[in-house]
Amino acid sequence: MPIENPIDALSNPSEWAGLPVSITARAVEDCTVDLHPDELSLASRFGAKRSNTFSSGRKCARDLLISLGQPAVPLPRADDGSIVWPQGFMGSVSHTDHWAVAAVARKGPGTAKALGIDLEPRQVLSSRLLSKIATEAEQLALEKEKDWQGIALFSLKESLYKCLRPSFGKFIRFHDVELSGLDTPQPTIKFCSQELISHCDSKDLELRLSITAEHVFSMVWWRAESV
Numbered sequence: 201m202p203i204e205n206p207i208d209a210l211s212n213p214s215e216w217a218g219l220p221v222s223i224t225a226r227a228v229e230d231c232t233v234d235l236h237p238d239e240l241s242l243a244s245r246f247g248a249k250r251s252n253t254f255s256s257g258r259k260c261a262r263d264l265l266i267s268l269g270q271p272a273v274p275l276p277r278a279d280d281g282s283i284v285w286p287q288g289f290m291g292s293v294s295h296t297d298h299w300a301v302a303a304v305a306r307k308g309p310g311t312a313k314a315l316g317i318d319l320e321p322r323q324v325l326s327s328r329l330l331s332k333i334a335t336e337a338e339q340l341a342l343e344k345e346k347d348w349q350g351i352a353l354f355s356l357k358e359s360l361y362k363c364l365r366p367s368f369g370k371f372i373r374f375h376d377v378e379l380s381g382l383d384t385p386q387p388t389i390k391f392c393s394q395e396l397i398s399h400c401d402s403k404d405l406e407l408r409l410s411i412t413a414e415h416v417f418s419m420v421w422w423r424a425e426s427v
């Protein structure tokens with residue numbers, strides 16, 4: 201089991217993100233005792249492994265909301281699988297088999313419209329998987345890279361999906377999005393789908409990566425106003 205807390209490297213999450221945001225992580229375990237009855241009815245349909253990741257993720261999210269002065273409200277699941285956050289808040293959850301992470305931010309002027317996070321174990325992706333998730337240009341850029349950039353590309357696309365899917369209202373394909381600058385802390389993004397271009401100006405998206413010995417952690421957030 202990976203022993204590293206995946207967010208220990210982020211001494212100041214808001215500074216890292218460029219957004220007032222709270223982020224927390226906990227080792228995955230059975231946290232069903234902390235679930236709201238509405239969430240428990242959902243978790244009761246899961247097997248033990250999924251129930252542990254679900255309940256650990258919900259506990260991370262609720263702990264953050266409580267730390268921000270919110271009561272312990274239920275966090276239901278929307279039809280698209282995302283979390284329905286309480287009024288005035290936005291957030292995102294991700295889990296590996298061993299760690300759950302949540303990020304929560306207040307809505308309001310000067311913050312974000314939406315955010316998404318993703319956590320992955322650091323690993324080298326096979327060329328077969330890379331061809332599924334990376335455009336031709338991305339594959340060319342990754343050709344010399346054998347370490348973490350493939351999984352970072354994957355993680356950022358998952359974060360982007362979580363950030364945009366609820367407002368976009370439909371599935372986003374891996375090849376609809378092209379990333380560059382993965383070797384920098386703030387990669388950039390281009391949309392290859394007219395529908396996405398109409399939905400969101402990619403210049404309003406902020407991308408973040410944190411690469412540690414055992415994990416790749418990413419975040420994408422959508423600026424509420426263009427700067």
Ligand SMILES: CC(C)(COP(=O)(O)OP(=O)(O)OC[C@H]1O[C@@H](n2cnc3c(N)ncnc32)[C@H](O)[C@@H]1OP(=O)(O)O)[C@@H](O)C(=O)NCCC(=O)NCCS
Pocket residue numbers: 253254255257280281282283292293294295296317318319357358360361362363365366372373374375376377
């Ligand atoms: C939905 C998806 C992104 C989840 O990612 P994952 O790596 O499988 O799982 P993670 O642990 O990181 O995240 C799971 C959490 O994401 C959240 N989530 C699920 N669907 C979501 C959606 N449509 N929008 C926002 N968040 C969502 C949930 O909180 C979920 O945890 P929970 O069910 O315990 O509440 C992934 O399964 C998927 O469908 N990917 C294909 C689409 C895609 O990524 N396209 C790339 C576009 S460039």
